Amino acid sequence: MATAASSKNSTIVRNILTLGALRAGFAIGGVIAPRRTARRAARLFATPFASSRSRARAAQFDAEMQRMSLRSGGRTIAIYVWGDPATQPYALLVHGWSSFGLRFQPWVSHLRALGYAVVTFDQPGHGNSSGDLSTLPEFIDTVQAVGRHFGNAALAVAHSFGGAAMCMALDESWHADRLVLIAPPADMIAAADRFFRFMHLGSGLREPFYEWCEQRTGVHPRDMQAFRHLAALGQPALIVHDLGDREVPWEEGECYARHWPGARMLTTNGLGHNRIVDDAEVIDAALRFACGETVGERVVSSPNLPYGIV
DSSP states (O other): OHHHHHHHHHHHHHHHHHHHHHHHHHHHHHHHOHHHHHHHHHHHHTOOOTHHHHHHHHOOOOTTOEEEEEEETTEEEEEEEESOTTTSOEEEEEOOTTOOGGGGHHHHHHHHHTTOEEEEEOOTTSTTSOOSOOOHHHHHHHHHHHHHHHOSEEEEEEETHHHHHHHHHOBTTBOEEEEEEESOOOBHHHHHHHHHHHHTOOGGGHHHHHHHHHHHHSOOGGGGBTHHHHTTOOSOEEEEEETTOSSSOHHHHHHHHHHOTTEEEEEESSOTTTHHHHOHHHHHHHHHHHTTOOOSBOOBOOTTOTTOBO
């Protein structure tokens, strides 16, 4: 026990020292080489945590699951399938930043019991998929590639960054009939702002940071704001967000419910950003929504009510 505690404390100390060194390096670099420092910061912003791969490798496979792969954007995407999406309505499960597809395993047996085939996958640079970097446009492209391979989905469930990618992946060539988005970020500019504050980056690095993102993907982060896309969506959607989410503020989930004509909002308290995905009551609510029950509240808003009222 003492050895385990000592190891945990040592890891915490190393992480604090590493973060301090990064912040110091960015502070110095922002003065003497701002453009190079901004590009370095942008690459860090687009680099998934190594834990995505280690957790995916440690995940347990069940006998029914089939593993396959798909090429998308020059990367090999690891895909996990239960049932037969060609003959059964299927549910597409999309993970968030620095996560992996099999983190949705607690959902699979429930969805199978309702008659769904289930498809999930690892985004580029995550889990068992290839690549080192990943961005929201690449998340979107991968959702579309997997979706088009299997056809239109009866249900899509997406967490965090995957939720933003999911709503922007819907178009005339591929769609999901019903959607559950859990703790979705609504604004990539706001996400970049949170990163800037966390890393203590100077405001002078902002434009070259955005330039790196646009050069890599062809899309400026300002065009990755959810409200620009939501009004055109008509599918029923359930937005689930926790009031105490420290990674993506509740107000961003509420933005989806306000601007999406067919959306309802389910607010939780005390689950945070990650535990909300595995919560039994959240899974139950999502399954009831998938079966056509009315779940959550309709958010009514006007330009004079920026956060809406329920």
